[in-house]
Amino acid sequence: MTLNTVSPLGALLDPIREDLAQVEAEIRRMSTSPAPEMRALLDHVGRFSGKRLRPALTLVAGRMFGPLRPEHATVGAIVELIHTATLVHDDILDESALRRNIETVNRRVGNETAVLLGDYLFATCFKEAAALEDRFASRYLAEIVAIVCRGEILQVHRRNDIDLTEETYFRIIEDKTAALYAAALRCGAEIAHAPQEASRALAEYGLRIGIAFQIIDDILDLTGEEATVGKSLGTDLEKAKMTLPLLRLRERANARDRERLRRVLLSGDRGERDSILPLLREYGAIASARETAEALVEEARRELRRVPDGPERALLFAAADYVLARDR
């Protein structure tokens, strides 16, 4: 699959650039501190700034039900900083040295400060959420963070488990990845006092594109080009994580090839990516995982029938397509 030189994400975000600028201002406000050593750390973390997909979803969900309120930018910033905090902790777990071509916090200042900085960012998020007049985000987002952690713990717990079921795989990625997408949308809708049916439909849409997003991530970890994706690949093999393409391979392979998969997984060698890739293609395991992601995106699109028609809904259709089109 080739990609346009114009980023499909850029097209998606252009209509809400001004609102996203408010989110950026809120992120900056939350990332300041009178203590110089804190400021240096927060400035460094600010350089990881990613695609801002989650706050974009908060804003789009909010605009669907009327003019945005100031709380939308605040909650968008909180959702993004929750994501940042999980990344800071994930980089410790993965012993990563680089993120978006910038030194990770753990590499720069050590694991201890990285653990504490992640905690500080979480606490800042909850402080900001608690300060909002509307209580929804505060009550809901803390629960979502607990769910994200539970998903990650289950994933660590099930490493080296070649017999992982698809049910457990989906439970893990729904918790660790998709729950925060759903929350980004739901908060946007709730702050706008959206009708419950529409608010729930947006959360369901978010859950499905979130799961699809993670499946594509898992595929890219096996098939992507590092230069394009912009991060180390093969890390799931290195960490002996059974992802959907590997589950589909296990299901389809003959006894000999299944044994080969087992050896590759347990070797913890991400260089083995090259040896497993032909197998994945031969058995159609990549294609099968991709079809599942496509089916989830289709389900997500169907959820949008229950939300108001208009330019915001069109953006959410485009976001669903982006999830499948992205190569990084």
Place this chain on the structure above:
Amino acid sequence: MTLNTVSPLGALLDPIREDLAQVEAEIRRMSTSPAPEMRALLDHVGRFSGKRLRPALTLVAGRMFGPLRPEHATVGAIVELIHTATLVHDDILDESALRRNIETVNRRVGNETAVLLGDYLFATCFKEAAALEDRFASRYLAEIVAIVCRGEILQVHRRNDIDLTEETYFRIIEDKTAALYAAALRCGAEIAHAPQEASRALAEYGLRIGIAFQIIDDILDLTGEEATVGKSLGTDLEKAKMTLPLLRLRERANARDRERLRRVLLSGDRGERDSILPLLREYGAIASARETAEALVEEARRELRRVPDGPERALLFAAADYVLARDR
């Protein structure tokens, strides 16, 4: 100093045993999960259960202004679980294997799960705080956790800094230790709708006994018996942390002894405790640090003039004395 065989803390907690049982019930409720792998981790963490000093302060502060509300037990449990979450993360930072003679989470299930479990506990605390009708705890406790993290980050940042000022030392321990004591008391008072002057006085009292508590901890790390204190000692020297006794030694020592302190500190060898101890005694550095703790406890007692007289105030006087009397 010799100690009674009857624990002075036991005498302090006896009058509120029934209320503390409610706190225990709340901690158990917050430590359950439908996911079996989470349950196993939460059960393990439950075995660390400590002296429950912080929730005891919440309860005593609450009872000072009328019958306790159910929220008091909930907030007491939250404060204790915040403390537990910081311990789970601290044990990773310190690479500790044992806490209260039980395997630490990091030793038992690895650093990755320990980081995530700490995050899960923090999120659970904020979720429970956000669910309370009274908004004070939710707004206040997230800020306190950010302050605790800031204090710990500053402490890591200033390791190996033999020129640390006393001002910075006090800022660190006020943030990392005393702020949570102050919060435990303040939350208890606020949930009871205490008058502002009394609520603030209790927070000031908490801040001062918290700082004194940490100074005594820092002294015990240099002078205590491991069998009595129940944890590894000399860890501040190992981590090259300048604590108050060491600051007082630096201030008083002649050039040769100051140089010796510098070498011991930078050696990162906790076995050097024995070589520095005679110096600390010779220059009166331990006694000087202890006098500062005593003066802080005296200030704390003076704050209690601004709170209602009665059995609860008597308990807080006893708690202040306990801070100085404890040998572990």
